[in-house]
Amino acid sequence: MANWHPTINETELTDQAPQAVMVEGESIVLCKHNGQVQAFVNSCPHAGLPLDGGDVTDGVLTCPFHGYTFDLCSGQNTVFGTDQPLKRCPVRVVDGKVEIEA
Secondary structure (H helix, E strand, O other), X not given: OOOEEEEEEHHHOOOOOOEEEXXXXXXXXXXXXXXXXXXXXXXXXXXXXOOOOOEEEOOEEEOOOOOOEEEOOOOOEOOOOOXXXXXXXXXXXXXXXXXXXX
């Protein structure tokens, strides 16, 4: 059975600014693009640094440290497609609240 954890209100997310939340002791980065919320483990596969200080443009999340870019639909690196993708987290919005499955 799924354990869903409420985090923030969806209205707190903007299309350009990823936001970190903690779920079960793990940092999760939330991104919003075209009205859809995406959630990933808040760690760039390149160097393990957090992604929440980056930005989202045209559905691409950019790591603030080394500029690696990731497609929000697939989590795949947009430049080095063979690199490890972002680890996606199940996410849903219920009554305006963003929930993460853990």
